[in-house]
Amino acid sequence: MTQCPTCDAGVTPNALIVGEIFACPDCGTELEVLGTAPFSVQCAPKEAEDWGE
Numbered sequence: 001m002t003q004c005p006t007c008d009a010g011v012t013p014n015a016l017i018v019g020e021i022f023a024c025p026d027c028g029t030e031l032e033v034l035g036t037a038p039f040s041v042q043c044a045p046k047e048a049e050d051w052g053e
């Protein structure tokens with residue numbers, strides 16, 4: 001298991017596919033799978049999100 005870079009909660013994606021984007025179950029941040037061996041994630045870019053900026 002790895003940790004969410006935003007809230008440090010343990011995260012496990014449904015699919016271990018590099019490039020897969022999933023939401024952290026704790027804080028909802030979208031995370032992108034960087035690698036599977038070892039498993040690592042980063043915050044996914046919010047290209048399609050509307051935060052009112």
Ligand SMILES: [Zn+2]
Binds near residue numbers: 004008025027
């Ligand atoms: Zn999180």
